[in-house]
Amino acid sequence: MIVKTKKFALDKKKYINLAFTRQIKKSWQWLLIPLAIMLLGVGLHFSGVYKNWWILISAFIGGLLYIAFWYIQFYAATQMEQNAQMFDKFAYEIDSRQIMIKVNKREGGVIKWDTIQSAEKLEDSGFLLNIARGQFLHFPKNVFNSDHDLKLMDNILRRKGLID
Incomplete structure (x- = not known):
């Protein structure tokens, strides 16, 4: 099962607030x-x-x-210019093997699950996957296409042992 998100960007104010x-x-x-x-x-x-x-x-x-x-x-x-890509719009495809970051239908990148140090289920705003200090993936609840995708994301994180 693959969780597909809508295309979205991390807000700079949200990044500062979460990281700080x-x-x-x-x-x-x-x-x-x-x-x-x-x-x-x-x-x-x-x-x-x-x-x-x-x-x-x-x-x-x-x-x-x-x-x-x-x-x-x-x-x-x-x-910083080298961090500008963190705030670009991407769509994500998440499964039990990897997290696929898609710029468009043909371009993108892959994040393996072993690079994710921890995860948090935020009550008000979705999921936060920590990669390193100041580096994370934030998935607000509104970027998932359905409640089923939200539950599937929760299931994947539980199976990976990243959340309880």
Whole structure:
């Protein structure tokens, strides 16, 4: 059985949102360092040992810079010419052997299932197949031709062990 999708493109804003939130969720523990330093600064200030706010302010700015760094990385990826192909319109044919990306009826490419690291079933917007950091395939629910195709996609991902 083959799942065929309509021709669609990944929206740049959707890409930034998905990639950024996935990265922050994956590396949230790094945000604990500025938080601990801020708590240390507040503790030192109010205990009277070291009355200065620069520790708190520096840690807060450091945390903001960490978040801004990742946001800028994913925003910049949408502006680079070599990534322009990620946002072109493609149709997909998905089966248990491969994912066929079709530019038109005669041109396209293939992604083997072993390159997919993980998958997520998004409650509101379909499926997300993770390839690497910042690289994924997003299949919104509205690109599938029928509910049967949506269920078949879910079945293929379950058989591959990518979703529970």
